[in-house]
Amino acid sequence: SDLQKQEERGELLQPLIFVLLVLCSVLLYFKVSLMDPGFVKSEEEAGNSEEQSMVIPQVPSNIKMRRCGYCMVKQPMRARHCQLCQHCVRRYDHHCPWIENCVGEKNHPLFIAYLSVQLVVLLWGGHAAWSGLYFEQSWDWLRHNIFLLMSFLLIVIFTIVVLLLLISHLYLISYNTTTWEFMSHHRISYLRHSELENPFDQGVILNLWRFFC
Secondary structure (H helix, E strand, O other), X not given: OHHHHXXXXXXXXXHHHHHHHHHHHHHHHHHHHHOOOOEOOOHHHHOOOOOHHHOOOOXXXXXXXXXXXXXXXXXXXXXXXXOOXXXXXXXXXXXXXXXXXXXXXXXXXXXXXXXXXXXXXXXXXXXXXXXXXXXXXXXXXXHHHHHXXXXXXXXXXXXXXXXXXXXXXXXXXXXXXXXXXXXXXXHOHHHHOOOOOOOOOOOHHHHHHHHHO
């Protein structure tokens, strides 16, 4: 059969890989959106945990953990209360409307993995859509190809958004800072009173290693 011949020629391998990438992207989306991003537990639940281990020597010692005015838990350094999630989140980065969840200490690496896989899927889909377009200057051609053309333009827009988001996150990760810290540096006590611009920066290689590994 034609299907068997295509399999023998290896023509089914690329569509299979593409479907697997799409499936992986969907699974990562649900994993990142449904998992605990690093909610801060109450003192009774967390005990002594790793709160003090988050303190970096370069940060002034007079900066103490403060109690959240919303959920009344003691916030470890780099945590922030999210009013949409109604929780304080460890190493808070931002609340992402795409996944309807916060990006924090626990799901940030998976969020980067999701963006990376999504970017590959979009680039592959954009290439497939572009390869199916054969331009002609006629209304009849436009009428028959309007759906494919609109799909390609939509893919291009999403690709640019995902690419810029991934690049910005990798840049911030390489300096061991978060979106919230980058945008609100002047309002955060442990950054405002620190002698260093970023007291958490330990070099690009070590920053990336500690984040992903």
